[in-house]
Amino acid sequence: MTDVLIVGSGPTGLTLACWLALNGIEVRIVERRPGPHRESRGKTLDPGSLDVLEQLGVAARMTAVGNADLVFRKYFDGAHISDTPFTDALFIGQWQIEEVLRERLAELGVQVEHGTRITEVRQDPDAVTARPEVGPAIGSRYLAGCDGGRSTTRKLLGIPFVGSTEEEALMVLGDVSAPGLSRDHWHQWFTSDGGAMLLCPIPGTDSFQLQASRERDARGEPIPPSLESFQRLFDRHAGMPGIELADPTWMSAWTVNVRMADRLREGRAFLAGDAGHVHPIAGGRGMNTGIQDAAALGRALTSALRTPPGPAREEILDRYEAERLPAAAELLADTTERLERVLAAVREPGRGTEAGLR
Template sequence: MDADAVIVGAGPTGLALGVDLARRGVHALVLERADELFPGSRGKGLQPRTMEVFDDLGVIDAVHAAGGTYPVGMVWRDGERVGEHHLFDPVEPSEDSPYDEPWMVPQWRTQEILAARLAELGGEVSFGREAVGLTQDAEGVTVRLSGGGTVRGRCLVAADGGRSAVRRALGIGMTGETVDPNPMLVADVRIAGLDRDNWHIFPPRDGDDLLAIWPLAGTEDFQVTARFAEGTDVDLTPDGIRKVVAERSHLPAEAVTEVRWASDFRPRAALADRFRAGRVFLAGDAAHVHSPAGGQGLNTSVQDAYNLGWKLGAVLTGGAPAALLDSYEEERRPVAAQMLDLSTGVHRGEVRRGDATRQLGLGYRESSLTEETREAVPEGALRAGDRAPDATVDGVRLFDAFRGPHWTLLALGTDAPGGPDAPGGPGGPVARVVGGSAPGAYGTGLFLVRPDGYIGWTGTTPDGLDAYLSRFGPTG
């Protein structure tokens, strides 16, 4: 084997998965067909749940330093400021959600941060290596490369985008719809004549369509987005982009001093029919393609990686049964479908950006990995399958306790199990134990938090805890 896991695609999904596996001691090789990381800003919004993931992966400080909050939108007409637009519903900060609002970081910078973290952990990205086919057997997967030669791993994760070569090679279809027939332009530019305290909205006029110009936090660049009439052949040249800006705003063409990257797309929503075929898994855009409205695509993709990473680690190096990997599709495909509906609704103006788009309410209550053993849990109370919120327990911040590739047992307002009942007994992974008074977000009881920050098991006594943990192998 060349690696325990081969990851095809060095976008946010593949890099986040590489980081998660590397910190678990899993040898993962990331293949990228391009000669460098993606250079554009396309996925620029990080939702609060993804910020929590990045906290756990050890990159939150770098992400904070690289970006900023979303500014207020400024609406222009005929060169005059005529109003403001707030992109998100306001949310009050709370102890259980320390990252309370979306954070703007251009996609290229997010990838640089993840790639640096991967290298720090001893992982690698192999550039200029395009996967064009694969075969798999009982022991592993062999990937054929465009330049000749092969790479072999015990499993393969396709994180190679919406046109995934791996997905096509597997014959897995995608079911979807066109969200908007109007083509869109997105470009990173240097531009003069606009402040960086707002993002700038130029409503349609005189037969033109929408133009929006965003200052990209942490850079000197702006992102230009523009919509065109159905059937338009979008001009991606610098002169073409200057023409759009000049025709739809009060800025002259020469205000666009540099075009650093440009692309076009047609907003669509699609979901892969399966997320797994044998030893091959689909993640990110290879599994689901979103409209960019609402900022759900990159975030859902990173969380695919986060869900899959601990499970691959447990199976490949921790002695967990291979059946654990069946839960990846079980848990993530319904979430992806839900987020596709959400992003499509935002695009069509049917849904506001608010609590749902922050992704803090997502969970796995119906998962086969979830066990709620308490009786008569009050309506609205935290349950097994829910995201484990932050809190302070007798001076210990829970997100600090969760950080790392381990399980965590919270004994809140009750005694922690000890002796033969201690978590990590025969056949189960070791859990870090945090005990103390019960914070309001939780209430009294025992809460076993999975390595990806969701509550796997709850109880009022330790009965059944060791049996639950034994499902995940001797070292977790």
Template sequence: MDDVIVVGAGPTGLTAAVELARRGVPVRVLDAAEGPHRGSRAKGVQPRTLELLDQIGVADRLVSLGTFDLPIRTHAPDGSFSDRSRDPEPDTAPDPTTPWRSTLLVPQWRTEQVLRERLAEEGVEVEYVSRVAGLSQDDGGVDLVLEGDRRLRAAWVVGADGGTSVVRRQLGVGFLGETHEEVRLLLGDAEIDGLDRDHWHMWSAEGPLIGTGSAFFALCPLPAASTWQIQIAHADPDLRATPALLTELVDALHPRVRVRRVEVVSDWRLNVRMVEDYRVGRVFLAGDAAHVHSPAGAMGMNTGIGDAVNLAWKLAAVLRGADPSLLASYADERLPVAAHVLGLSSELTGRAITARTADQVRDAGGLGISYGTGERGPGPAAGDRAPDAPLVGGGSVFLRRREADWTVLAFGGAALAPPDLPAGSVQVLDADELAADETLRTAYAAVDGEVVVIRPDGYVWSRGQARTSSTGAKCSTTGNGS
């Protein structure tokens, strides 16, 4: 019997697998496809997701393969155009507490490639051509039936098999919401001549455009690649994506614009749906298997990666002996996030990217996601994101956090002893000795004698005054992030 089987090697499944494998959990990853997907779908990686990916050491690589800076050029039907920044906020510069503040543009296939490479470093390869067709479970484990009648059994299963999830259907979990037949996209990746690669080119019109009735036609050059992502909005249920149709529509934009080669094409229509629950027994749902919505705002993949990071450390802890009740917090924390994302993406659907407000963009960035339900103080409370800060010797809180599951920051003479925590490695840092400057104290609004416990996924678990007992130093903290 395997410890954990992850079904689906999209960004959600790959992230879950890396997070489990790096904690020493034996994990298998099954995918129905013949090999990696080639489509660029999610090309917006949000700042909070970069922070989560930084914990597994791949954010810098991803940043080196993407761009933060791609202005939008909006073309009018008369041939004139105007340029706008993608970001409505003038101040998106990083600061010592927040290394990334704007959305990275990088194609989804690249994000998946970087995650697969990281997974391979842990000795795990995706098992392609492994389609899960059936699932049942008992008190001791989960039985999976794969196409071809292969059978596997695991203690736990993560269903990250996308919007049409077989795992979700087999569990009988409802996928509540709506399908909008009239909101459709013809999608493709292609090599194109005749357009500069320094802009995300968009055409929008009130009425029919180039014969498809499209009111939104976007060509985005993909960084560190020769291809472009093409999105053509339409409302025609009979229109089918083919390389020939894509070529015809793009070529009609301007006499100079020509498609040289089509890499992939697909059809998409809007579904706004989410599950009633993220878990049935020993099986968890994550990513698109649990929630689907409009790509407006660039949040689908990002929410899936957030699910995976939230779930994986808890599952690893339970496999190392933590109380299984810890797993209940996965749904408690992530269901409200998914519900919020469904609302925000619906609000943004049909609105020009350049018409988004700074608040909406900030919201989509995920830096404000909090699992906290308790009292709020001046600094980050239990459940809030734990900010970064520079440490002596060129280090940072984020870099140090890679070295252990739990990081305890002890301020102003607080006891340097680990508090009781669910399973996992713990490091206790003398915050005053290690801080490179005042940023650490200020970012955490910490007072002398205070300890802040940071969870393995980078959220505050608890904070409070430390005390010493006759048997040795002990920490007593209030609140926890679950």
């Protein structure tokens, strides 16, 4: 039996695993994916997250990979309007963050167990038993669900995910190359009809993270993301002949979800990161909040496992939810307001996504 089983190996789960392993806690971390991904997804680390990563001994590795001095270049109806330097965050692809954290975790003697999908969770007064789809049951003293907004752990625990989801995706996303386009800027094209195309360079790669308004067909129906659709959107909004998007390694669509778990603890099991809360992406707070959740849960579990069973231990564990559930509620309200601010700002020439970062 291990001390803590972590389900999910994104930034939240990996941060928690590193925190616990550094403190001498026996940990296992399982992941349903067959291997690591290379998707940019969340792409900014704020000062609070860098402080946590410094405590894990990896902040310098992150800054060596990332870009802390990115200029937001803004266009309106095809014309270059303004440049805004931004130095309040480290820009780095999520897959790069996970790569550094996996390396650190391996140094601590722990490997991510890929291809492990949990299908059942049972608890008794002394332990948690998680059953994977394939292989023997895994026993642990505590369990942490860090498996994202569609969390299997949360569903298995029967924890409601309260809030709202828009019926239709707001935008498309992807990772593409754009040979010939400057990599010194986060290019942000906006149009007077409310359209948008954004290309943010992922440091150390040839890729840009693409974000764009949905393309629609003749009937007004949204067109699924594809390289061909991305190119049409780029040509429409950027108007830069000769730039051909290529090498798509990730394509997705993003829908506005504003939801949070009604509790973050169920007996010996806990939720952290997107498993406990999802929200608008404006402000880049999602991954950062997950890292903060992981640090708080790491402190609680480390302290509890060093405390004899009884009321004192339960009080320590209860502190995690008492601290992080209000933080999740604040996150949902704040990011909803930030999204509204960004959507209004980008209709004004010279303004861009920085409206949601401050």
